Structure formats: C-alpha cells, structure tokens
Amino acid sequence: MRRLIAAAAAGAGLLLTVGCSSSSSSSAADPGSTASGGSAPVTVSLGFLTNITHASALVGLKEGLFTKALGSAGTLKATAFSSYLNALAFLKGTA
Secondary structure, eight states: OHHHHHHHHHHHHHHHHHHEEOSOTTTTTOTTOOSSSSOOOEEEEEEEESSGGGHHHHHHHHHTHHHHHHGGGEEEEEEEESSHHHHHHHHHTOO
C-alpha cells in the first residue's frame, strides 16, 4: 500500500509539472513575469482515464494532493475520460 501511495505521489508531481498552463497568454511573452511572487494564479488542467492506468491521478484527486501542492498559486481543472478516443477528441477540439 505504501508503494502505491508513493507511486501516486510521484505521478501527481509529474502531472503537475507537465500539466501546468497559465490562464493568461501574456505571461510567456512578458520577460518580466515570474512563476512566483505576485504573478496571476494558474489553472492546471488534468485529464485522466477512469481506470487503473491513471491511478496516480485518481489517488491524487481523492487525497487532495494536487490542490494541496498548488496551494493558493492556482486551481485544478480535472477532466475524466472514459476512453482514449474521448480524450483524443477533446484534445483535437472535436468533443
């Protein structure tokens, strides 16, 4: 059980690192802006399948790990997909 929790925490950290996106498109173009210290809150989009292959996302959501890691720096927008096809359609903008 400890290994599952450790794996979920590691996966949650990886997903947070990979899935961060800013709600403002000007932050990347503004060389004076930083990721910390007074910048606008970010919205982290987390897409996952509702099966064992995405257990780290499921555990992270249930335990509140993502929200805790974000703190006041941003919000989490989680989207569950029942199949890879639904996820791909969402990414392509056809869902």
